[in-house]
Amino acid sequence: MNNKDINEVELRVFITAVTEYFQALAGEPAQVRSAYLGTDLSVPQSYDYTGLITISGNYRGCVYFSCRQVLLRRLLVCMGENDHSESNLLDAVGEVANTISGNARKHFGATLEISVPVTIHGPTESIRAAVRARPFVITIDWLGQAAIVMIDLERLV
Amino acid sequence: MMRLLIVDDSNIIRSRIMRIVLAGTLPGAQIVGLARDGAQAVMMFKAHQPDVVTMDLTMPNMDGVKCIEEIIAINPDVPILVVSALADKATAISALRKGARGFLNKPFTEKQLIAALKEVISNDE
Numbered sequence: 001m002n003n004k005d006i007n008e009v010e011l012r013v014f015i016t017a018v019t020e021y022f023q024a025l026a027g028e029p030a031q032v033r034s035a036y037l038g039t040d041l042s043v044p045q046s047y048d049y050t051g052l053i054t055i056s057g058n059y060r061g062c063v064y065f066s067c068r069q070v071l072l073r074r075l076l077v078c079m080g081e082n083d084h085s086e087s088n089l090l091d092a093v094g095e096v097a098n099t100i101s102g103n104a105r106k107h108f109g110a111t112l113e114i115s116v117p118v119t120i121h122g123p124t125e126s127i128r129a130a131v132r133a134r135p136f137v138i139t140i141d142w143l144g145q146a147a148i149v150m151i152d153l154e155r156l157v
Numbered sequence: 158m159m160r161l162l163i164v165d166d167s168n169i170i171r172s173r174i175m176r177i178v179l180a181g182t183l184p185g186a187q188i189v190g191l192a193r194d195g196a197q198a199v200m201m202f203k204a205h206q207p208d209v210v211t212m213d214l215t216m217p218n219m220d221g222v223k224c225i226e227e228i229i230a231i232n233p234d235v236p237i238l239v240v241s242a243l244a245d246k247a248t249a250i251s252a253l254r255k256g257a258r259g260f261l262n263k264p265f266t267e268k269q270l271i272a273a274l275k276e277v278i279s280n281d282e
Contacts, residue, residue, distance in 0.1 A: 024264035079173050088169055095167045098215065099263045102242025110247040116166065116217050 004155045010107065011035060011136050017103040018149050021096060022142050026078035030142040038137045045137065045148055046127055049089060050120040051097030057113030060154045062130045065097040067147035074143055090119040100149060158185040159278060162207035164198040164224065166216040174211055174270065182271045195219025199227045209278060212257065214241040214248065222255055229256035236277040240265065
């Protein structure tokens with residue numbers, strides 16, 4: 001870790017964003033199980049569905065949210081959405097990643113530029129290619145379902 | 158009657174806003190269009206002349222800030238409520254300077270969306 005990487009306070013910004021996301025949508029906050037600096041993650045951990053946001057501007061890197069299908073189905077139910085088609089599942093995982101990243105701008109400001117989400121079903125090379133060796137990993141639990149938020153963020157200025 | 162255009166690149170968010178608006182808390186509310194990006198929103202705005210617009214910011218093809226500019230150029234009086242995950246002050250101020258009337262952060266609750274819509278509509282009266 002060097003001074004260009006995000007610090008503990010900045011990591012908490014993402015932790016707050018992810019817990020409040022589920023609180024606002026479902027009235028039940030996500031529980032943080034762990035938050036740590038990943039080491040030797042040649043292949044970053046992911047579940048069935050992943051929403052990936054690329055970061056640019058005064059920062060470089062990416063943020064992704066990954067979870068199993070059952071969590072996304074429960075999320076759609078909480079939103080009142082009965083259509084659990086593949087396109088809506090991918091839409092949901094992308095929207096979580098987008099909201100967590102966008103909410104983080106409350107702390108980082110507008111110079112943390114975020115892309116539209118790339119959504120993935122299953123493990124793909126694009127996740128491996130996007131993430132450096134030592135990202136921050138937040139593991140959460142929501143309604144008994146595990147998910148992870150991975151933050152690979154480097155300050156450029 | 159309130160004729161609403163919903164603009165968001167997420168299908169589940171467009172559907173959620175539609176369900177909340179049509180649930181009865183806003184009497185006379187009607188959805189005239191669901192646009193998935195700014196370019197489609199401008200076309201729908203010209204075609205349907207809605208009374209209110211909800212506007213996402215981060216979208217492909219044409220983003221929300223550019224879309225607000227284009228819509229305000231067509232009708233400077235239309236109330237636009239930005240509904241976005243971008244939570245920094247600079248983005249909210251920028252959208253308001255372009256002509257948006259209100260700003261609601263995602264994730265939002267049903268009550269927050271209804272209150273924000275009522276606010277931008279009441280400012281128009």
